Amino acid sequence: MTRLLPLATAQLGPIARDEARPAVVRRLIALLEEAASRGAGLVIFPELALTTFFPRWWMEDPAEIDAFFETEMPSAETRPLFEAAARLGCGFHLGYAELAPDGRHFNTAILVDRDGRIVGKYRKIHLPGHADHQPWRPFQHLEKRYFQPGDLGFPVFEAFGGRIGMLICNDRRWPEAYRMLALAGAELIVLGYNTPRHYPPVPEHDHLQDFHNHLCMQAGAYQNGCWVVGVAKAGVEEGCELIAGSCVIAPTGEIRARATTAGDEVVFAEIDLDRVREIRAHIFDFAQHRRPETYGLLTEAGFHPTM
Amino acid sequence: MTRLLPLATAQLGPIARDEARPAVVRRLIALLEEAASRGAGLVIFPELALTTFFPRWWMEDPAEIDAFFETEMPSAETRPLFEAAARLGCGFHLGYAELAPDGRHFNTAILVDRDGRIVGKYRKIHLPGHADHQPWRPFQHLEKRYFQPGDLGFPVFEAFGGRIGMLICNDRRWPEAYRMLALAGAELIVLGYNTPRHYPPVPEHDHLQDFHNHLCMQAGAYQNGCWVVGVAKAGVEEGCELIAGSCVIAPTGEIRARATTAGDEVVFAEIDLDRVREIRAHIFDFAQHRRPETYGLLTEAGFHPTM
Numbered sequence: 255m256t257r258l259l260p261l262a263t264a265q266l267g268p269i270a271r272d273e274a275r276p277a278v279v280r281r282l283i284a285l286l287e288e289a290a291s292r293g294a295g296l297v298i299f300p301e302l303a304l305t306t307f308f309p310r311w312w313m314e315d316p317a318e319i320d321a322f323f324e325t326e327m328p329s330a331e332t333r334p335l336f337e338a339a340a341r342l343g344c345g346f347h348l349g350y351a352e353l354a355p356d357g358r359h360f361n362t363a364i365l366v367d368r369d370g371r372i373v374g375k376y377r378k379i380h381l382p383g384h385a386d387h388q389p390w391r392p393f394q395h396l397e398k399r400y401f402q403p404g405d406l407g408f409p410v411f412e413a414f415g416g417r418i419g420m421l422i423c424n425d426r427r428w429p430e431a432y433r434m435l436a437l438a439g440a441e442l443i444v445l446g447y448n449t450p451r452h453y454p455p456v457p458e459h460d461h462l463q464d465f466h467n468h469l470c471m472q473a474g475a476y477q478n479g480c481w482v483v484g485v486a487k488a489g490v491e492e493g494c495e496l497i498a499g500s501c502v503i504a505p506t507g508e509i510r511a512r513a514t515t516a517g518d519e520v521v522f523a524e525i526d527l528d529r530v531r532e533i534r535a536h537i538f539d540f541a542q543h544r545r546p547e548t549y550g551l552l553t554e555a556g557f558h559p560t561m
Numbered sequence: 562m563t564r565l566l567p568l569a570t571a572q573l574g575p576i577a578r579d580e581a582r583p584a585v586v587r588r589l590i591a592l593l594e595e596a597a598s599r600g601a602g603l604v605i606f607p608e609l610a611l612t613t614f615f616p617r618w619w620m621e622d623p624a625e626i627d628a629f630f631e632t633e634m635p636s637a638e639t640r641p642l643f644e645a646a647a648r649l650g651c652g653f654h655l656g657y658a659e660l661a662p663d664g665r666h667f668n669t670a671i672l673v674d675r676d677g678r679i680v681g682k683y684r685k686i687h688l689p690g691h692a693d694h695q696p697w698r699p700f701q702h703l704e705k706r707y708f709q710p711g712d713l714g715f716p717v718f719e720a721f722g723g724r725i726g727m728l729i730c731n732d733r734r735w736p737e738a739y740r741m742l743a744l745a746g747a748e749l750i751v752l753g754y755n756t757p758r759h760y761p762p763v764p765e766h767d768h769l770q771d772f773h774n775h776l777c778m779q780a781g782a783y784q785n786g787c788w789v790v791g792v793a794k795a796g797v798e799e800g801c802e803l804i805a806g807s808c809v810i811a812p813t814g815e816i817r818a819r820a821t822t823a824g825d826e827v828v829f830a831e832i833d834l835d836r837v838r839e840i841r842a843h844i845f846d847f848a849q850h851r852r853p854e855t856y857g858l859l860t861e862a863g864f865h866p867t868m
Contacts, residue, residue, distance in 0.1 A: 379852050379855055380850055380851075380852060381850075382844070382850065403852060404855075407855060408855070424850075427784065427844065427845070428784070428850075428851070429736035429737075429740065429780070429784055430736075430740075430851070430852075430856050430859060433736065433737075433858075433859060434855070434856060434858055434859065437858045437859070437861075438858065453843075453844070455843045456839050456840075456843050456844075458839075459813060459839070462813055462814075462815070465814065465815075466783060466813075466814065469776070469779055469780055469783060469814055470780065470783070470784065472776055472780075473736070473776055473777065473779075473780030473784075476773060476776060476777075477734065477735070477736055477777065477780075506766060506769055506773075507769075507772065507773065507776055508769070508772075532763050532765075532766070533763075536760075536762045536763050537689070537734065537760070537763070538734070543687055543688075543689065543731075543735075544687075544735070544737070545686050545687060545710060545737075546859065546860050546861060546862050547860075547862050548686055548711075548714060548715070548741070549737050549741060549859055549860045550860060551740075551741055551744045551745065552737060552740060552741065552744070552853065552856055552859045552860055553853050553854075553856045553857060553859055553860045554744075554853060555853050555854050
């Protein structure tokens with residue numbers, strides 16, 4: 255059997271700090287149109303796709319911070335993207351900064367169906383970086399300051415003819431995140447990322463950023479027998495280089511398609527959701543082979559090894 | 562700081578079904594001597610390193626089955642290996658089939674220090690394959706018939722100047738296994754494997770066996786910031802091809818050294834256990850970034866996704 259889903263990665267090049275939402279939305283719509291013209295029914299945009307990656311700056315003025323956040327979705331400024339989705343019959347995954355009505359801030363992603371309706375939401379759980387000002391860094395990574403950890407768990411949504419889960423950026427480095435989604439039945443995991451090439455605490459690993467990016471996603475795909483689609487905000491943004499390498503990864507862990515620029519770029523791939531069975535009904539048949547009774551430490555709160 | 566540990570992989574080529582223990586032990590000693598002559602203080606041998614990979618055959622006679630198992634360690638036949646270790650000042654990791662005094666059967670590995678004393682034992686938890694006779698297969702994979710799941714958890718041992726954990730073969734495909742050891746403080750994970758090139762249920766993946774082998778171990782190393790050493794029984798054994806690719810993997814996920822034959826082969830590498838901090842004190846700082854309160858499903862017994 256086959257269950258085909260034509261999709262596309264929509265990698266974004268840099269977004270300037272002063273680039274207004276309408277201009278960004280126009281870029282997103284152009285990518286959506288290109289993807290739809292090639293037959294895509296689902297387009298994956300990156301993390302925080304409506305603004306520059308603002309956690310690189312220390313800010314104290316709440317108004318300045320909140321200007322990077324969305325208080326409603328769609329809003330007047332983002333509605334044209336939803337309308338384009340409905341017009342084109344092409345859904346999308348979009349990351350953005352969410353300011354909830356109760357004042358909480360999240361690093362969020364949504365799944366929007368072919369009618370332009372939101373059918374799923376995820377809030378990033380593994381926030382990287384730090385909460386304090388560290389002036390020694392050439393740029394900050396203040397996700398622990400500007401966001402709270404996601405409170406929606408790892409939900410899986412029935413959509414696009416399959417079961418879809420979402421992760422966001424640093425989540426993709428954590429095997430627990432993929433496994434949670436796979437245990438909940440995910441056949442396709444979509445995610446976006448903003449990953450600086452330079453990691454100030456351990457700069458001697460900068461040359462490994464692309465390798466680590468693909469290693470984690472390929473292992474996540476294979477070890478959970480699911481498709482993984484990872485999409486970058488890439489290129490030199492406000493003086494900070496972000497890695498590219500957006501890709502579609504099969505349940506075998508093989509990279510099926512990938513971007514080859516560091517700018518706005520659509521990569522199309524038709525995937526077969528039924529290929530999940532090749533792995534998950536055999537080598538990673540969870541019911542047959544997992545041993546959850548031996549995994550106690552994994553969920554032990556506050557347990558940390560001595561170093 | 563550096564904490565150097567000179568070690569070696571001791572890949573084994575095929576062991577014939579009728580090859581007697583003393584002949585195998587002589588091969589192991591030759592590899593130990595070669596490794597020690599190059600400065601190794603620890604040699605890693607494969608899984609089930611004393612016999613052919615007998616789970617490929619359906620057997621019903623308990624005496625025939627038990628002939629592949631060790632009832633004591635060391636025994637008269639294996640003692641020369643322990644004596645060689647003490648003489649050379651070179652410890653080892655060895656996999657073998659264990660028949661416990663109470664009649665239980667395990668797929669086991671031990672860690673033996675430079676004095677030739679056993680300082681750690683692990684019993685394989687993730688048993689692959691099947692328990693029933695499946696004559697349609699060109700060869701069986703009866704680990705679920707011949708072994709019980711390990712009952713020792715995922716222990717970590719203070720030895721060789723560091724903290725060492727062990728896995729066995731199929732364990733290395735499961736991210737939970739690496740994580741359990743890393744949470745218990747492991748800095749180095751050693752393991753052996755017998756992996757047929759041909760996987761009868763999904764033969765269309767046979768060409769990916771080497772890729773999957775390294776993908777899992779490299780991800781396990783990087784995502785846990787520890788060294789991983791994986792050692793194969795390799796080559797065409799009783800008509801069944803086993804993959805090779807024994808290797809030493811750094812906490813960055815990079816392959817530091819690897820075997821380039823499918824036979825008996827020593828590969829030497831000096832590793833620095835203090836490099837664990839490069840990863841585990843930063844990008845994978847568990848205390849800072851893990852969210853165990855969101856991982857409930859991971860330890861839920863009997864939970865299996867719908868397919």
